[in-house]
Amino acid sequence: MSAVIAAVVSPVRPAINRDAPAVKALVFSVLREYGLTPDPRNTDSDLDDLDAHYFARGGWFGVLVMDSSIVACAGIHRVDGTTCELRNMHCLPAYRGRGFGRQLLDHALAQARALKFKRVVLETASPLAEAIALYRHYGFTPYEPEEMSVRCDQAYEVFL
Numbered sequence: 001m002s003a004v005i006a007a008v009v010s011p012v013r014p015a016i017n018r019d020a021p022a023v024k025a026l027v028f029s030v031l032r033e034y035g036l037t038p039d040p041r042n043t044d045s046d047l048d049d050l051d052a053h054y055f056a057r058g059g060w061f062g063v064l065v066m067d068s069s070i071v072a073c074a075g076i077h078r079v080d081g082t083t084c085e086l087r088n089m090h091c092l093p094a095y096r097g098r099g100f101g102r103q104l105l106d107h108a109l110a111q112a113r114a115l116k117f118k119r120v121v122l123e124t125a126s127p128l129a130e131a132i133a134l135y136r137h138y139g140f141t142p143y144e145p146e147e148m149s150v151r152c153d154q155a156y157e158v159f160l
Contacts, residue, residue: 012107015050015061015073022070023047023063023088030090034127036151043149046077047088053077059084060111064091064104071095074108076115084112086122089131101134109138113160120160121145123152132156 015023024047028038038044046053054061057078064072074089086108091101112120122140124132132154140156148155 012062012064012104014055015063017049017051019063019070020047020050023050023061023073026070026073026092027088027090030092031151033093034125036125036127039151043151044088046075050075058115060108060115061088062104062107062111064095064100066095066100072100072104074104076108076112076117076120078115078117079121082116082118084115084117084120086112086120089122096130101131105134105138109158109160118160119157121155121157123149123155125152126154 024040024044027044027047031038040047050061053059054075054077059076059078061075062073063070072091072095075087077085077087079085089101089104089108091104109120120140121143122135123145124135126132135156138158140158143155143157145155
């Protein structure tokens with residue numbers, strides 16, 4: 001008789017403002033890991049108040065919790081009535097390669113659809129090759145934005 005062992009995966013849950021310090025630490029550590037500089041006063045200032053920068057503006061921010069810690073995160077930031085930006089999608093190194101990025105991206109795109117967005121855009125940097133491959137797998141294609149964040153050199157979009 002063989003035992004069947006089911007893996008229990010912690011669901012993605014909406015972030016709360018108390019999560020902001022842990023989210024910021026996660027995002028900044030991943031950026032530094034890839035040689036990118038966090039920008040807490042400008043580009044990354046949205047991480048200080050997740051409620052105000054995401055939920056109150058018609059977006060969403062989610063976290064994936066494992067072992068009582070936030071190990072991955074992603075946000076849907078409203079750009080206009082039909083477009084949102086996928087922001088701050090990051091996963092700690094110890095949790096990569098286990099399907100959590102896909103789970104998080106699935107959830108973020110489902111949230112974008114539920115919020116009635118028709119287009120999702122994102123900006124990223126070349127060193128984040130694994131993330132770029134994941135975005136492309138999900139149908140994101142390159143596009144040219146009017147402006148791009150200083151640390152980013154690529155932009156992608158997908159229509160829902």
